[in-house]
Amino acid sequence: MDLQQSLWLIFPEIIIIITIIVVVLAELILPPQKRHQTGWFAATGLVAAFFVTLNLFKVDTAAEFFGRMVVHDAWSLFFKLFFEISGFLIVIFSLGSKETRGKNQGEYYALLLAVIMGLIFMTSATDLVMILLAMETVGILSYVLVGFNKASSRSGEAALKYLIYGATATGVMLFGMSYLYGLTGTTNLFDIADSIAQSETGFTLTVIMLFILVGFGFKIAMAPFHMWCPDVYEGAPTPITAFLSVGPKAAGFALLLRFFFSTLTQPALDGAFTVVGTFKWPLLIAILSAFTMTVGNLSAITQSNVKRLLAYSSIAHAGYMLMGVVVLHTAGLRAILFYLIVYLFMNIGAFMVVAAIRDGIGSEEIDDYKGIGRRMPFAPIMLALFLFALTGLPPLSGFIGKFYLFFAVIDAGIYWLVTVAIINTVISLYYYARIVKAMFFDEGSQTTPVPVTPLQIIVVSISAIPTLILGIYWAPIIDFAEQSIQMLM
Template identity: 40%
Template sequence: MSDALQSLSRFIPELILMGALAVVIVADLITQRRPLKSSTDLLNGITLVGLFAALVTSWQALGTVEAQSLFASMLADDGLLGVFRPIFCLTSIVVLLLGMRSKELEGVRLGEMLALLLTVTAALMWMAGSVNLVMIYLSLETVSVASYLMVGYLSSDRLSNEASLKYILFGAVSTGAMLFGLSLLYGMTGTLDLYGVRAALAEGAFGPGLLFVLILIAAGIGFKIAAAPFHFWCPDVYTGAPTPVTAFLSVGPKAAGFAVLIRFFYLGMAEPAGGGALAPVGGADWQMLLMMLAVITMTLGNVAALLQTNVKRLLAYSSIAHAGTMLMAACVLSVEGVQAIAAYLAIYLFMNLGAFAVVILAHRVTGSFEIDSYAGFWKRSPLLTVAMGIFLFSLMGIPPFAGFLAKWYVFAAVINAGLGWLAVIGVLNAAVAAFYYVKVLRVMVIDQETGPTPALAFSRLDLALLVLLVVPNVLGLLFWGSLDRVTEYSQTLLELG
């Protein structure tokens, strides 16, 4: 019991989020009869304060590098969790701001949505901290259930319902497969603790049987990060969900999925082999498995994105492709790979949410998500076009934008690990990706609009949001090298236990 009480002091961001959740639920009930506008403003305010407090405390916690296991080795509060916590809080804050400006969510009671957003943010942190198979499953399931509900929030909208149902069906199958894999792994090793799993696997060779178990577990993680061939839900869900929710799904659960991937494979399935490198234990070559996933995911995402005419669908496939790029870094089997993934996610947060912000603001005037409806945008709003240009060039990975830094970290890690052929496939994919990002820009700048074009009006909130998202993308290269500190944190990853 004293251990649990002691752990609470390292658990403050999560506690704040849970407190905010309770306040939002009560406030939602109290303001049920009040006019929609005032009650929504109040609830948005409470949620924003909660998320901001969680961001500040998790930022402060980043300073204490010393790793510690919490709640009888359920969670590890180490460098990895420290890096991911602010990522989750920032994502949720941006998504909340996007939700305030989204036309789709206008006139809808947001109480439950905000409660779900707070819950899912805390659950993402639990995912990123889990070092126990039960915790991995439970936190992943909490994120999934909250996501299903957020996707289907617009219950009068047929597309939203359909997306939610598809998401649940795919989610049920892949978490089922994962749970089955986890139970087999428990049977093989006799423990639920990832450190114990590693110790048990190091003693004997399990070979192909273990590989099958790992494929089952990879299905559950692959579903969360939308890696092919577990991505089938992704385009339909991204298209049908309210756009702020889509923006959230493309960053939050993906980031947490990668955190679980790193924890599970780098901690439970590998042992340190000196010099920051790792070697698989238990006689299963999961590095090959991850490399295959990376190549399929990248290629399929990019090629399918070429054919899209709906911008949300295009961003769905682009997010699949980005998951493939990050999976490449996961094949590296060294601390450098962890560093590359964390750096990529931190930058991806700003560029991808930025692209979705432009989509949501443009939807306010065009009322459409078709790429064709962006024709002549340059004349209607040069500001929004330039912002979209910055986000898309950053997603392409073109210097001087931050996306270049992200790609640089990944490719450097892959090449240093001697996987030159993988890097070549990655570069080819980046070239393909340039086509569809440029296609959007071409429509915005060159194509002529047909019919009436109402002018765009920005509120102060829109401008603040765009500045918040554009600045990190433009100034990204100034942070060159500062992300090396991530290494410092991630080295503590393997010290626990």
């Protein structure tokens, strides 16, 4: 593929890079009172990249370029759209949040756009070197965004913890990748797959994959690599917390699935996959899935801070999505992609409401939520909607997402895992209901009405509408997910 064709296939990324330059220059040119407009430039760039990505679906054949380090396929396009939508929501969210208004607006939006670009390359990478570069782009810039509020000691502490955990996880993963290169003599995933299929490397390969799984597990907040998550989510500005809960998590799943299914499986009949080699990684993932959802849900029960509670909830949802990996079937992969879409709207929506309430009452503690259902009705009603969707109650989108995941696991005959998931779903209803009870049924010490800005109403509604509609009519999203997994076949 020549350079012109290659550049066209990464034209969404080029648009994002141009937008970053425009945002940085606007920060220098605009007077301080107008620098918040850099957020609108960022949002415009993401909308433009979104429509270019849609147009790229017309190129319906997979293509490798840039020395076979990056691939264009339906899988990468699915996640490009995912990150562009989530990035747009976070930018609009940030424009209305007190935590991200003030100085250095251009720097904030430029960093956010750069992280989105790194996430896109994570999902397109088919070479160990590119995987590492993309992950480090996301990681290093994320550390800065978490600590962006320099006046907050909590934000600085969260950034330092994130840096330490991230550097450790990356080092362990890189150690495993170096041995994988030594074992196979190549850094390309498809060449690695050919080498593994032709060699007898059982124990060595198992140790290597365990090291690499540490890096992937860190990105998706999989237990036991989840310890950074609650502190980082609590300390970071709420828009960044919302972004970290969906963006890097989705990229981590995209990379994990591409890596393991490309190197350690082969397509079989009727959408199934067979494991290559002696490493029984599906069983390991099943155990980690059950462990992750259980740790997340049990830990959430004791939390008094809403952001920490949602952090442990995010860990639990990573455990649910890991069930789709275990199935070794396109039904499981389709369920993961669909769940990521519904999780995007209901989780970002929940954090949007938490930010709106924080701006109104100045607190994120559940005890301070008492009685706010009467003081600012819109925000608590929306938060209840998102929490019940996260639980998986019908007729909301979370129910359909869990239905597809659970059905795929049942169809594969892994009954013990779906039993654990059902028990954990019941547990999650308890701690989500605690927040709803505090908002609507407990008496608060304050009765003064709290206003909600029009922009907050708009951004929350943008997330609430898909949360409702996808619980009633979801066929187009399922079909889209089905088309996007063809790269693994």
